Structure formats: structure tokens, C-alpha cells
Amino acid sequence: MGIRTEYFVAATDEVAATALHAPGGPSEPDLRTDQPRFDSVAVPAVDPFVMLGGLAGVLSGRPYAEVTAHPRHGALVGSGGDEGPWIVTVAQTLVDELASAGPTRLAQAAREWSGTTTPAVPPQALVTALLSLGALAVRAADERHGMYCWTSLTD
Template identity: 55%
Template sequence: MGILTDYFAAPDDARAAVAAHTGPSAPDPLTAQPGFATVERTGIDPFVVLGSLASLLTGRPYREVTADARHGSLVASVGDEGPWVVSVTDTLVGALAGSTPAALEQVAVRWSATEELAGSDPAALAQALHRLAALCVRADDAGHQVYCWTSL
């Protein structure tokens, strides 16, 4: 069984933390507000694999990318096997939001050649990147941040 990953946009860490209990696309049971804009079941781990993506997109070294305080930072946790909500860096959100479709296609090819994604289909990765980029554009336009809901 693999790790489940949904990426979503929320106004802040406090609101994003609610998703740890309900899932990001479910309405908030306390406020009845609708769920967050979500890209479901990406299969993209928010730690190593997303760090590799950020390094490729920004040209920054992997160590620098993962040293960012918001890279995979725990926002909320329900238990030892999750679900958890972790943050995505503003730098990566900006890079995805500002990328052209052609640039995303090129990055997907390079990304598929990384150790973590060896053997992955670049076209499938590009499709996931297009979905994530669209979410990042929405988040950026709304002044929101991006998070990953993840569970075993």
C-alpha cells in the first residue's frame, strides 16, 4: 500500500489543519464551509519527490530547497499513520504558478529521470504538474498557501 497525497489550497495553517480530520475536499463540519480546492491522489510525496521537483523548477540545490522552513513542515496530525497535513513552500507554489505548459512538460521529463521517479511516465508526471500548477495559480490569486494532506 502506498502513501495517499492530496494537494490543496487554504488561507492559512489554522484552516489547513482542519483538513487533517476531514480531508481537504470535505466541507468543514464546524463551519459548514465548502472543502478546499484540491488536486486528489497525485502520488507525489511532499518530502523527497516534491523537493526534487522544486530543485528542478527553481534551479536551487536540493539541500537549499529542503532547508526552507515550510518544506514538508507538519501543520496537523491525526495519528501515527496519519493523516497529516504538511506545508508546501511559497517558492515552489510561485514557480509552479508561473510556469508555462511547455516548461512543465520539460521539467516532467527531467523529473522522471530522478532516482525517486526512475521508470515513471513523463506524460503522467506532466499531467500531475499541470493539475498542481492550476491549483497554485488559484492559491496565488486568492492569497492562499498550498498544503499536502497525506496518509498511509
């Protein structure tokens, strides 16, 4: 069993929680408009707790325990119960760091981050993930919205 993660942008925690009503996740098209419900990126297996905590530590230079102690690091805003899906927050400090880092810094961070993941994730896979997350963070900043992660279990 694995996890599926989709990071997305929403104006508030309450709006983000409405992604629970989309069985396919925040990128599922709205039936009325045929457009995705939220601006989102799928980032396979980058969980919003441990892996994102490691990334926050790499980008900020702060210890893992400090970044994961942030009250908005992985705070639950919506739950589909024991079987999920779940929606959690991404700390605004990490969103700001992602948005301001730029592609060169994100690629460097991916190489550093790769050495801290368990199991090890190839640096190139993390570069792709970080560039997507960075672009989403820029859009979140432009809209003055928060970033969230929709997570579900997979077979």
C-alpha cells in the same frame, strides 16, 4: 502500503489543519453545502518531501539540499497521529514557481523530474500531475493563500 496525497489551498496553517476533520481528505464535501471543503487536486504518490523537493530543484535550478532546507518545505501543520493523516506545507517559493511556469515549462520540468525520481515515474504521469499542481498554485496565488499537502497511508 502506499501513500495518498492531496494538495490543497488554504488561507492559513490553522485553516489547513482543519482538513484533519475530513476523513476523506480536503476534497471531501462539506455536509452543509455539499461542496468540497478545500480547492484541491489529488496527485497520487507525489509525496510532499522527496518528490516535491526534486521538483523544486528542477524548477528553480537549485540543489535538492537547498530547496528541502527551506523551513516551509514539508513543515507539519496538522497530524492525526502515527497513523495519519498529516498536513504539511508546500514552500511558497515552489508555489510561486509552479504558478508562473506555464504549461510548456511544466511539461519540460516533468521530463527533467522524471529522470530524478526513484522509482522512475513515466514523464506523462508527471506532466499530468504538474499541470494540476500548476493550476492549483495559480488559484492559490490569486487568493493569496498557501498550498498544503494532506497525506495518508493506503493499504
